[in-house]
Amino acid sequence: MPLLQVNNLGKSYNGQSNVLEDISFDVGAGEFVAVIGPSGAGKSTLLRCINRMVDITEGNVTFDGSDIGSLNKRELRKTRTNIGMIFQHYNLVPRLSVIENVLHGRFGYKNALQGVFGKFTEEEKTKAFTLLQKLGIADHAYRRCDQLSGGQQQRVGIARALIQDPKLILCDEPIASLDPNTSKVIMDYLKTIASEMNITCIVNLHQVDVAKSYSDRMIGLNNGRIVFDGSSYRITEDRINTIYGSELRELITG
Numbered sequence: 558m559p560l561l562q563v564n565n566l567g568k569s570y571n572g573q574s575n576v577l578e579d580i581s582f583d584v585g586a587g588e589f590v591a592v593i594g595p596s597g598a599g600k601s602t603l604l605r606c607i608n609r610m611v612d613i614t615e616g617n618v619t620f621d622g623s624d625i626g627s628l629n630k631r632e633l634r635k636t637r638t639n640i641g642m643i644f645q646h647y648n649l650v651p652r653l654s655v656i657e658n659v660l661h662g663r664f665g666y667k668n669a670l671q672g673v674f675g676k677f678t679e680e681e682k683t684k685a686f687t688l689l690q691k692l693g694i695a696d697h698a699y700r701r702c703d704q705l706s707g708g709q710q711q712r713v714g715i716a717r718a719l720i721q722d723p724k725l726i727l728c729d730e731p732i733a734s735l736d737p738n739t740s741k742v743i744m745d746y747l748k749t750i751a752s753e754m755n756i757t758c759i760v761n762l763h764q765v766d767v768a769k770s771y772s773d774r775m776i777g778l779n780n781g782r783i784v785f786d787g788s789s790y791r792i793t794e795d796r797i798n799t800i801y802g803s804e805l806r807e808l809i810t811g
């Protein structure tokens with residue numbers, strides 16, 4: 558059974574028209590999938606439905622055998638420990654240190670009291686440090702996160718996701734706030750980590766060239782529907798034009 562199955566997923570916000578319509582695809586363990594499409598196509602909404610940050614309106618998301626839409630609060634919390642999330646704006650606690658932010662990735666494993674008092678085991682602390690070393694920022698472990706560059710903060714975001722021991726990482730525009738050189742560093746880390754640790758990655762990207770060079774497979778969304786799902790190596794200019802169709806036409810016609 559694939560790690561993730563999305564079947565006929567539909568999503569509308571506040572009873573308005575659907576922003577996702579009849580979305581179906583499977584993702585196997587270890588796949589590196591890029592989701593591309595014009596602004597407003599529904600890329601973020603798709604990731605948010607997968608870990609139920611927003612409620613699913615129609616259809617099903619099955620992750621690791623669990624029907625995400627039907628889990629109760631406790632079950633959802635447990636399932637989410639297997640799903641890491643990386644955000645465009647990092648979503649770190651700025652006044653806390655790097656290591657504290659990384660350890661926040663363990664919250665899903667704690668009871669309320671342990672969480673409030675920030676109780677972490679020596680093993681968890683060692684693991685946090687090892688991950689920071691792997692990501693080349695161990696020297697900054699005790700600095701406040703708001704003193705780091707964007708690329709360094711995103712590496713903290715990656716470490717925070719990894720310390721969860723996830724099976725799946727969802728990355729919502731992880732390089733949209735970074736310059737091209739830093740973006741390359743971050744994408745290289747994501748790709749290496751995913752293959753070394755056999756973690757499935759689904760990455761929303763605006764840059765088609767980046768999606769093409771890093772992903773094995775691309776899913777193209779346009780206006781809430783899948784218009785392409787296939788190998789990144791074989792995607793053609795025509796296909797890309799279909800995915801970005803209306804946006805390209807708007808650009809051309811002004």
Ligand SMILES: Nc1ncnc2c1ncn2[C@@H]1O[C@H](COP(=O)(O)OP(=O)(O)OP(=O)(O)O)[C@@H](O)[C@H]1O
Nearest residue numbers: 570571576594595596597598599600601602603763
């Ligand atoms: N919380 C919300 N409430 C109402 N509508 C929303 C909400 N979040 C997103 N939308 C709408 O859903 C549609 C899809 O948005 P979404 O952010 O998923 O697209 P996207 O492809 O990720 O766009 P971008 O690339 O610009 O981030 C848009 O029309 C957006 O306005």
